[in-house]
Amino acid sequence: QVQLVQSGGGLVQPGGSLRLSCAASGFTFSRYAMSWYRQAPGKERELVASITSAGGQTTYADSVKGRFTISRDNAKNTVTLQMNSLKPEDTAVYYCRGSGYYNYWGQGTQVTVSS
Numbered sequence: 563q564v565q566l567v568q569s570g571g572g573l574v575q576p577g578g579s580l581r582l583s584c585a586a587s588g589f590t591f592s593r594y595a596m597s598w599y600r601q602a603p604g605k606e607r608e609l610v611a612s613i614t615s616a617g618g619q620t621t622y623a624d625s626v627k628g629r630f631t632i633s634r635d636n637a638k639n640t641v642t643l644q645m646n647s648l649k650p651e652d653t654a655v656y657y658c659r660g661s662g663y664y665n666y667w668g669q670g671t672q673v674t675v676s677s
Contacts, residue, residue, distance in 0.1 A: 564587070567584070567585045568584050568657075569582070570582040574673075576677055580645045580648065581645070582656055584658030584668050594662035597609060598656055598659070600657070600673075613632045630643060630644065655671065656671050
């Protein structure tokens with residue numbers, strides 16, 4: 563059974579940090595590119611960051627460059643999104659996604675940036 567189980571998230575003040583994790587099982591994680599998406603209320607889901615299957619290349623949305631870092635551990639089947647200098651506009655539900663022969667999604671986790 564394929565699973566992407568997310569953890570982390572929550573409420574943080576502007577300027578704070580959060581770390582999201584996504585644990586994969588049921589598929590060959592090391593063969594899949596992994597990404598983080600987010601969806602704010604009333605907006606379309608958007609790509610935040612992605613990392614290639616071996617972890618050699620990363621890409622980021624312009625809005626998060628320099629603040630967010632995506633990483634993966636293929637030995638532990640996990641992908642992480644470190645979010646620093648958070649802004650209110652980062653408030654959204656965040657999803658991890660595995661892209662390969664099939665596409666898999668995590669369950670989503672709420673991130674709220676508010677004072």
